[in-house]
Amino acid sequence: MPGSAATYDLGRLHGGLRLDARKAESTSTQIRTPPLPRQLILPIEQHVGGPCRPLVSVGERVLKGQLLAEPPGPLGAPVHASSSGRIAAIEPRPVSDRHGEPAPCIVLECDGEDRAAEPRGPQVPYSDMAGDALLRMILQGGIVGLGGAAYPTAQKLIQATACDLEYLVLNGAECEPYISCDDMLMRERADAIVSGARILLHALGLDHGYIVVESDKPDAIRQLAAALTDAAEDRLELTVIPTIYPSGGEDQLVQIVTDREVPSGGLPTDTGCLVQNVGTAAAIHDWLQNGEPLISRITTITGDGITNPMNLRARIGTPIAELAQFAGGYTGSARHLVIGGPMTGRSVSTDQVPVVKATNCILVMSEIPPAGPELPCIRCGDCATACPVRLQPQQLIWYARADDERAVRALGLTDCIECGCCDLVCPSHIPLTYSFRVAKDRIRAFEAEQARAERARRRFEAREDRLQREQQEREAELARQKDQARKAGPDAIADIMKRKQRDGD
Ligand code: SF4
Numbered sequence: 001m002p003g004s005a006a007t008y009d010l011g012r013l014h015g016g017l018r019l020d021a022r023k024a025e026s027t028s029t030q031i032r033t034p035p036l037p038r039q040l041i042l043p044i045e046q047h048v049g050g051p052c053r054p055l056v057s058v059g060e061r062v063l064k065g066q067l068l069a070e071p072p073g074p075l076g077a078p079v080h081a082s083s084s085g086r087i088a089a090i091e092p093r094p095v096s097d098r099h100g101e102p103a104p105c106i107v108l109e110c111d112g113e114d115r116a117a118e119p120r121g122p123q124v125p126y127s128d129m130a131g132d133a134l135l136r137m138i139l140q141g142g143i144v145g146l147g148g149a150a151y152p153t154a155q156k157l158i159q160a161t162a163c164d165l166e167y168l169v170l171n172g173a174e175c176e177p178y179i180s181c182d183d184m185l186m187r188e189r190a191d192a193i194v195s196g197a198r199i200l201l202h203a204l205g206l207d208h209g210y211i212v213v214e215s216d217k218p219d220a221i222r223q224l225a226a227a228l229t230d231a232a233e234d235r236l237e238l239t240v241i242p243t244i245y246p247s248g249g250e251d252q253l254v255q256i257v258t259d260r261e262v263p264s265g266g267l268p269t270d271t272g273c274l275v276q277n278v279g280t281a282a283a284i285h286d287w288l289q290n291g292e293p294l295i296s297r298i299t300t301i302t303g304d305g306i307t308n309p310m311n312l313r314a315r316i317g318t319p320i321a322e323l324a325q326f327a328g329g330y331t332g333s334a335r336h337l338v339i340g341g342p343m344t345g346r347s348v349s350t351d352q353v354p355v356v357k358a359t360n361c362i363l364v365m366s367e368i369p370p371a372g373p374e375l376p377c378i379r380c381g382d383c384a385t386a387c388p389v390r391l392q393p394q395q396l397i398w399y400a401r402a403d404d405e406r407a408v409r410a411l412g413l414t415d416c417i418e419c420g421c422c423d424l425v426c427p428s429h430i431p432l433t434y435s436f437r438v439a440k441d442r443i444r445a446f447e448a449e450q451a452r453a454e455r456a457r458r459r460f461e462a463r464e465d466r467l468q469r470e471q472q473e474r475e476a477e478l479a480r481q482k483d484q485a486r487k488a489g490p491d492a493i494a495d496i497m498k499r500k501q502r503d504g505d
């Protein structure tokens, strides 16, 4: 029945921790909209995949929603202007995914008029579009996964269509402490989420989906149930799960809801499930129903270093310093800026970094209690008990530190979701997650280097083949000319010899 909620237990999830949620501070007021900033800073790489190619030049005037940069290949998402104005610069600026180090950005000086480009979005209703046309249209909206991973949505959907899909799973299990942007979105825009979910069902040709929410979000559950009833939508099942970290991980969510285990090194689509964040579904609705590409997002600004924690609808590109000011400014104790949550976020060195499509939370903290001194592992096994992926962190750390790539692969390092549960329970204060992140980065760098070397080898071989072919063609041509000359007499031979000397052969 539309709007009724099924409840699941967590017996299917291994490990995990019950953490202090700390979300009440940022959910006591409605989502607020800050004023248009003077300048928007738009990194050309806000997604998984290579950086986009700018399509505008310095000095050019642009309109809100205008395409500014397009992806270089199939993996990527275009970048649009979040408001109208003039391109002031295309230059490196500090960005959050490099911890505040600079990366190429398009700097847009806003004119304050916020004039939109026309026409935008699809010109026909989505229900009249075939699945593949709909997927191409989603690509043009610049939409990426808004849960924090920023994987290009169209690409994820295209890859999913090649699999034997059964279920759409909408992820509203916002399990990491402090982050509340999905909760507020579900409370205030449940209809947009349901609409986006229906578009996804149509694009993928599915007839069943789940919207999964944790039980500590009663308002969100109520609003989603009402939206499903209003839409008379019985293909979507509202599913309530107990609150535990990290139930919102894609693989963990699939396991809880369907009791299917994502294989090691695999994806949820290997189990017939496609997982999308609820914010991504709302962004798909905004683009396909309202013609608004992904130029803003809800982000939580919170922590004991912020005067008035809240959720904001922020334009992509807004400097974080301006959002902090809108939220009442920093408290006297503010010391640390983290983009993302306390478990998986990144520390950044400056508040001049802009909000990007992946920015779900801006966490400003006073003192972060220092971890105790690292002690030897006492083989208590608590880390393995807490690990939601059933890894053996106490063994992994040994091989990760020894840089033994074969052993860490065999122990499943690449399946580690870097959730930080093992760190929290370790009585010896061993920085397990950090070591795993470093080891994974090393493996990725090694693989990238191998791929580069392979590409260079192929280029070299192709060049050698071409040179050899050209040489053979030259020799064949010379032989043909000699043959002709032999038949024509001595003058022709002298002529060939002269030409040969001239060409340096
Ligand atoms: S960080 Fe990795 S190893 Fe540690 S608990 Fe999470 S998934 Fe397991």
Ligand code: SF4
Residues within 6 Å of the ligand: 376, 377, 378, 379, 380, 381, 382, 383, 384, 393, 394, 425, 426, 427, 428, 429, 430
């Ligand atoms: S929790 Fe820490 S001390 Fe206990 S087994 Fe794991 S790494 Fe060793």
